[in-house]
Amino acid sequence: MDVRAILANYDNFKAQQLKNRFLKHNDVVSLLEKLPSTFEVQKLGNSFEGKRINAVKWGKGKIKILLWSQMHGDEATGTMALFDLFNFLQRDTALAQQCQLYIIPLLNPDGAERFTRRNAQQIDINRDFLQCLTPEAQILKAYRNKINPDFCFTLHDQITLWSVTGSLKPATLSFLSPAIDHQLSTNPIREKAMLVIADMFETLSPIIPGCIGLFDDEYEPRAFGDNFQKLGTSTILIEAGGLKKDPEKQEIRKFYFAAMLKGIMSIATKSYLKKNTSHYFAIPKNNKQIFHILIHGLVMDGIKTSIGINYDEYPTHDGMRTEKIYSIQDIGDLSFCDAYETFSSSNFISNGVIIFNQNAHFELFDESEMILCFQNGKLF
Ligand SMILES: [Zn+2]
Numbered sequence: 001m002d003v004r005a006i007l008a009n010y011d012n013f014k015a016q017q018l019k020n021r022f023l024k025h026n027d028v029v030s031l032l033e034k035l036p037s038t039f040e041v042q043k044l045g046n047s048f049e050g051k052r053i054n055a056v057k058w059g060k061g062k063i064k065i066l067l068w069s070q071m072h073g074d075e076a077t078g079t080m081a082l083f084d085l086f087n088f089l090q091r092d093t094a095l096a097q098q099c100q101l102y103i104i105p106l107l108n109p110d111g112a113e114r115f116t117r118r119n120a121q122q123i124d125i126n127r128d129f130l131q132c133l134t135p136e137a138q139i140l141k142a143y144r145n146k147i148n149p150d151f152c153f154t155l156h157d158q159i160t161l162w163s164v165t166g167s168l169k170p171a172t173l174s175f176l177s178p179a180i181d182h183q184l185s186t187n188p189i190r191e192k193a194m195l196v197i198a199d200m201f202e203t204l205s206p207i208i209p210g211c212i213g214l215f216d217d218e219y220e221p222r223a224f225g226d227n228f229q230k231l232g233t234s235t236i237l238i239e240a241g242g243l244k245k246d247p248e249k250q251e252i253r254k255f256y257f258a259a260m261l262k263g264i265m266s267i268a269t270k271s272y273l274k275k276n277t278s279h280y281f282a283i284p285k286n287n288k289q290i291f292h293i294l295i296h297g298l299v300m301d302g303i304k305t306s307i308g309i310n311y312d313e314y315p316t317h318d319g320m321r322t323e324k325i326y327s328i329q330d331i332g333d334l335s336f337c338d339a340y341e342t343f344s345s346s347n348f349i350s351n352g353v354i355i356f357n358q359n360a361h362f363e364l365f366d367e368s369e370m371i372l373c374f375q376n377g378k379l380f
Pocket residue numbers: 072075155156157
């Protein structure tokens with residue numbers, strides 16, 4: 001199976017019911033109810049606010065793979081891609097003979113309800129492995145112990161300001177084989193995940209060239225990925241980042257699906273064994289050289305300079321959208337940077353005060369034409 005050919009048919013198995021990042025527990029439950037009987041849906045427990053957390057088991061093969069999505073409630077790309085995967089798997093028989101998938105879509109339904117990272121107790125589930133104070137962490141830990149999978153995938157979204165070293169493009173996807181100690185040691189378990197990632201990178205990189213980076217590999221003793229890796233399950237982290245003109249991540253979701261599928265195929269067919277760890281370490285690292293908005297050629301205090309503007313997203317009360325608040329994040333020589341949107345002129349002038357680290361509150365003019373208008377951080 002060729003991933004590029006599969007992607008060409010993506011619209012045939014895309015879970016059309018999921019349209020944006022603000023999916024809720026009800027959306028997930030109604031899709032799970034429609035799955036055919038080759039998918040075994042099982043209740044694992046309840047979230048803090050009593051929402052049922054489900055797992056889906058599929059396949060009869062020997063290799064066990066655990067995947068979970070949205071342990072951070074505002075990181076929905078993995079969940080959307082998992083439902084695309086469920087649709088795809090209904091056409092597949094080969095993978096079913098090679099592996100067993102154990103999948104928890106939407107581990108943090110209370111967070112998803114509010115579109116927040118944390119659960120209803122305001123705790124970050126991915127910093128709760130050791131104390132296990134949240135029911136969601138308890139559920140995930142117990143499920144892994146019960147299955148004892150060979151591999152797992154921890155599915156996340158990262159902030160859209162990560163870029164890829166060398167390409168200056170947004171890191172649309174990032175991968176990581178999480179560390180097992182502060183020294184970033186490797187062992188055969190961690191190395192196996194590195195080889196799978198190298199295999200994923202080789203396939204995905206020509207599809208989105210320059211848009212895949214290695215996520216920061218600092219050891220986090222409270223995180224699930226680091227601990228599962230330590231416990232003997234080779235762990236692969238996937239992060240969805242940004243892509244120009246795709247704020248709702250519907251294009252990214254497609255590549256995310258492809259990355260996940262390639263990872264599963266690599267494990268199932270053992271194609272990762274043809275890789276070595278140098279392929280993994282050759283993947284460019286993430287850095288922060290992009291802005292949401294970059295303005296070149298603005299005349300300020302008698303000099304011509306550049307300014308970089310980023311937004312933070314705040315969920316609305318109903319958790320169904322976010323409000324973006326823009327602030328000035330850099331002023332000066334930004335010639336080595338890029339952005340989702342770049343505005344250049346020989347003579348931009350502004351009406352208002354531009355202050356570093358404060359909310360954007362100005363109008364940008366090219367000659368007499370208004371290009372941008374910010375008021376108290378909001379873009380109009
Ligand atoms: Zn996350």
